[in-house]
Amino acid sequence: MIILEEKKFNVLIADNIAKEGVDILRDNKNINVEINTDIGHEELLEKIGSFDAMIVRSRTKINRELVNKAKKLKVVTRAGTGYDNIDLDVCNEHGIVVLITPLGNANAVVELTLGLMIDASRHISNANLSMCKGKWEKKNLKGTELKNKTVGIIGLGRIGAGVAKRCKAFEMNVIAYDKFIPKDRADDLGVTLYNDLIDVLKLSDYVTIHLPLTPQTTDLIGETELREMKPNAVIINVARGGVVNEEALYKVLEENVIAGACIDVYSHEPADPKEYPFIGLSNCLTTPHLGANTVEAQINVAKLAAEHTIQALNSKIFIDAVNIPFKLTEDMADLYRPYMLLGSHLGKFLGQYNEERIQEVAIKYKSNLLKNNFEPIKAVILQTLFESRFMDTITYMNIDSILEENGIELEIGEYDKYINFENYIKVYIKTENTETKIAGTVFIERPKIVEINGLFFDFEPADYMLVIENIDKPGVIGNLGTFLGEKGINIAGMQLGRKEKGSEAIAVISIDDRPTPDDLNELKKLPNVLEIHLISL
Ligand code: 3PG
Numbered sequence: 204m205i206i207l208e209e210k211k212f213n214v215l216i217a218d219n220i221a222k223e224g225v226d227i228l229r230d231n232k233n234i235n236v237e238i239n240t241d242i243g244h245e246e247l248l249e250k251i252g253s254f255d256a257m258i259v260r261s262r263t264k265i266n267r268e269l270v271n272k273a274k275k276l277k278v279v280t281r282a283g284t285g286y287d288n289i290d291l292d293v294c295n296e297h298g299i300v301v302l303i304t305p306l307g308n309a310n311a312v313v314e315l316t317l318g319l320m321i322d323a324s325r326h327i328s329n330a331n332l333s334m335c336k337g338k339w340e341k342k343n344l345k346g347t348e349l350k351n352k353t354v355g356i357i358g359l360g361r362i363g364a365g366v367a368k369r370c371k372a373f374e375m376n377v378i379a380y381d382k383f384i385p386k387d388r389a390d391d392l393g394v395t396l397y398n399d400l401i402d403v404l405k406l407s408d409y410v411t412i413h414l415p416l417t418p419q420t421t422d423l424i425g426e427t428e429l430r431e432m433k434p435n436a437v438i439i440n441v442a443r444g445g446v447v448n449e450e451a452l453y454k455v456l457e458e459n460v461i462a463g464a465c466i467d468v469y470s471h472e473p474a475d476p477k478e479y480p481f482i483g484l485s486n487c488l489t490t491p492h493l494g495a496n497t498v499e500a501q502i503n504v505a506k507l508a509a510e511h512t513i514q515a516l517n518s519k520i521f522i523d524a525v526n527i528p529f530k531l532t533e534d535m536a537d538l539y540r541p542y543m544l545l546g547s548h549l550g551k552f553l554g555q556y557n558e559e560r561i562q563e564v565a566i567k568y569k570s571n572l573l574k575n576n577f578e579p580i581k582a583v584i585l586q587t588l589f590e591s592r593f594m595d596t597i598t599y600m601n602i603d604s605i606l607e608e609n610g611i612e613l614e615i616g617e618y619d620k621y622i623n624f625e626n627y628i629k630v631y632i633k634t635e636n637t638e639t640k641i642a643g644t645v646f647i648e649r650p651k652i653v654e655i656n657g658l659f660f661d662f663e664p665a666d667y668m669l670v671i672e673n674i675d676k677p678g679v680i681g682n683l684g685t686f687l688g689e690k691g692i693n694i695a696g697m698q699l700g701r702k703e704k705g706s707e708a709i710a711v712i713s714i715d716d717r718p719t720p721d722d723l724n725e726l727k728k729l730p731n732v733l734e735i736h737l738i739s740l
Pocket of ligand 1 (some may be wrong): 494
């Protein structure tokens with residue numbers, strides 16, 4: 204009799220998770236667990252080759268150097284919500300599935316937000332410090348109340364909505380800025396939705412951030428935005444360092460432009476006060492990334508992380524995967540790779556080109572290969588299209604249900620008109636006032652964009668692109684080139700598309716560096732320029 208050896212998976216727990224999760228892994232007969240929660244990057248590079256899965260929090264960085272050495276790695280599970288410590292592109296390239304556990308710790312983050320709001324308005328921490336110094340400072344520690352004040356919630360996803368409900372209980376006026384959620388959802392929560400971030404900043408006594416860190420949300424609130432806030436206002440960031448520009452924050456706190464800030468998250472953690480001089484200012488309350496740091500949340504996320512990792516390894520069921528949830532054979536994966544990249548470029552491009560609330564999406568394709576299984580491409584297009592909208596967590600697994608819940612219509616089908624490309628993918632979105640479409644093809648394994656809103660192009664998408672809608676008149680492109688040159692921004696490539704002489708045209712300029720928001724505002728003012736979009740991939 205031949206006894207087949209049972210397959211065992213090696214799982215590394217690289218960050219501290221609760222014992223309840225460790226026990227689930229230890230009790231599974233197919234899993235060997237190694238716990239090394241102090242492991243440094245160098246040691247990890249040496250050891251990673253033997254692991255099938257890793258469980259991490261935000262401390263361990265999963266970058267290209269590490270993934271290149273991770274020859275057996277199939278699953279990375281983040282025991283938590285934010286996954287900005289994981290390079291998703293490189294995991295996609297290697298077919299590594301990334302799982303998160305967003306259900307486990309949202310409540311903990313909501314409660315910390317309220318705790319900080321109350322602390323800031325009643326000076327609880329400052330009072331304690333003063334008492335510890337033997338003082339009795341009633342006069343200096345007069346507070347203000349939450350009741351009847353306005354709180355502006357930036358990002359009304361799961362955590363933002365939880366904050367809204369608690370603030371309602373405190374009889375506050377709740378307003379929000381969120382580019383994704385439908386008005387009906389905000390109405391149900393009793394929240395007034397604004398389309399302009401500045402309006403929310405101007406009106407709020409408390410501004411609280413509940414967005415993931417993405418290229419679109421990095422420095423979302425900089426000096427200009429902070430200076431729009433009321434002088435009595437307090438800003439709270441328990442989401443991610445970098446959504447509020449940290450240098451600008453220090454400046455406005457030092458100048459007392461706003462009353463205060465409560466900061467739990469930093470671009471570099473553990474945070475060094477030398478890097479973040481707002482730590483220690485009397486109008487700034489700082490905590491060491493405690494958002495999810497409750498007994499309950501840590502047990503929840505550890506259990507979910509363990510269960511989801513086991514399921515992913517044993518049965519290829521990928522719960523809360525933020526990337527590819529489908530199994531392609533290795534050969535198929537190689538064939539699909541350029542189309543996955545094209546899908547991701549089309550989704551990201553369109554999502555940033557038209558930032559209005561999407562009501563309908565249609566995807567049409569022509570391809571003998573993709574006809575067999577369009578699911579991976581559909582998933583990548585939808586995930587990248589909606590990721591730049593402000594939702595807390597969009598995954599490949601939940602995108603269909605999110606669209607359904609939000610009443611967004613989706614149509615997928617083969618492209619039925621004649622088109623002179625062997626393979627072709629076209630994505631259309633409809634918003635209340637506009638329809639935008641973009642098409643691409645894969646040529647010699649490289650994704651190319653071939654159409655934007657009925658105008659024809661032929662370019663490989665770059666990391667940064669300026670898409671300029673303009674009137675086709677002499678001098679426009681020259682002015683753009685001069686302006687970018689003066690700002691030291693190198694032009695890597697340029698494509699022009701127009702219907703006829705003198706009509707509306709589109710220029711796509713690939714650039715090597717990201718222009719600042721001020722640069723974009725100045726560009727918009729150039730003669731015959733109608734609109735400027737910055738696209739980053
Ligand atoms: C999260 O993204 O889940 C929270 O910010 C918690 O992060 P942590 O697990 O590193 O504490």
